[in-house]
Amino acid sequence: MNYRSTRLTAPIVTSAQAILNGLAPDGGLYLPLQIPHFDLTYLQALSYPQRATHILQAYFDDLDPVALKEGVETAVKRFDTSAIVPVTPCGSQWLLELDHGPTAAFKDVALTLLPHLLRIAKAAVHDDSVTHILTATSGDTGSAALAGFAGEEGFLIDVFYPSEGISTIQRCQMTTVNAPNVSVSAIHGNFDDAQNAVKKVFEQAHRFRTPLSSANSINIGRLFPQVVYYVSTYLDLVNAKVLSMGQSVDVAVPTGNFGNILAATLAKLGGVPIEKLICASNTNHVLTDFIATGHYDRNRPFHVTSSPSMDILVSSNLERLLSLLGGGERVNTWMKELNEKGSYTIDSDLLHTIQATFDGEWITEDEVLMTIAKAYHTDHRLIDPHTAVALAAAQRHPSSRPMLVASTASPFKFPATVLHALNQPVDSDDAVNLHRLETISGVECPSALKASLKAPIVHTQTLSPSEIIEHLLRKEKP
């Protein structure tokens, strides 16, 4: 399978090269030349790791299939359930429980596998150099990337998180990771500032001796492992006789950088009978406005919300959707306009294609709290604020089809917000909040989260976005 850039002006590359490059040299994102189609009847009888191996082999057909299988098997061992992604009822909806990995958020699904994919890709191109992984995070990518790469031979990793917005536990999950190949820095500003600064470093990659790569969802090694759970949970519901094979479903996804919902789109294009995709946003509702009007506009106030991993005004993977659905060479112009004036407007033909599949909804902070409370009191489910955004959006969509909702993080990553929603006292210390939430709910907190709150903090530096490049270049000195 070969890959092209969304901007259509970079060379066509193999999947190994696309994984190693991260971003295409013309600034675009990689897409496969053909979209793989899946044999659902064949996959139905398989386990999660077997399905994952099969699906990933279709995208990464130039990688060693045995090594890929072993990589998948090693990655899934880090999950706390053999189902890997259980699918369970919440009222009349179905939750895809994506929070069973080492850092209790959905990004673990891909980031437990990414080090293996990079290693296999390096072997495919006979590259034995050290790779420097750069990651801008809105909260969850950083810790999941650290869980994947800390202590891994052949990799250096730098994580940059915004100084404001992320939860105490999210911060502790990063600043307590102690390994010689790890560096974690706070960045003055918000996620977009951090992401932009890291993108600028990639534009200057020639200044570095060490090859740079990204653990952000711009990398196809992040994207395709996420396709697996949309295929697999659909088949689990068929096996449980909740669905009949071929029956249509809708899927609601709490969306930030548009990676998770793009994976759902690829599952749909690969033959999973998904009818509508509900793109759920918080008060940073650039995407809701875009899906309604075709006008993308990042020139607006940035809100710090209770769902920080969705506090994003530039959703990188939307570029992939525009290209997949026929944007062609126009994508280049739109991305240039986004870069230069912060906005662009797509043509009505493409807008109608998008609207045929996507519904955008945005959810207020009050609705997030009410949704957490209702899920707890009525449906006996403890959910996190990101999941609440998607669940609230799903509940606005009366549909005759079963509704699957991506549940993207453990509620124990955001105990203050969840306690507040449940009308409980909130402490200034998240360790107290976490314990209180366990006590009132009777639900056990993932042990790794508790451990990170107690561990010593080893990374304390804060940089301004303009200092990132110097910080990284200093490491190059012998």
Ligand SMILES: *Cc1c(COP(=O)(O)O)cnc(C)c1O
């Ligand atoms: C990253 C994240 C999201 C947003 O996913 P995207 O792929 O960036 O759209 C939603 N919820 C949680 C908990 C996350 O960590």
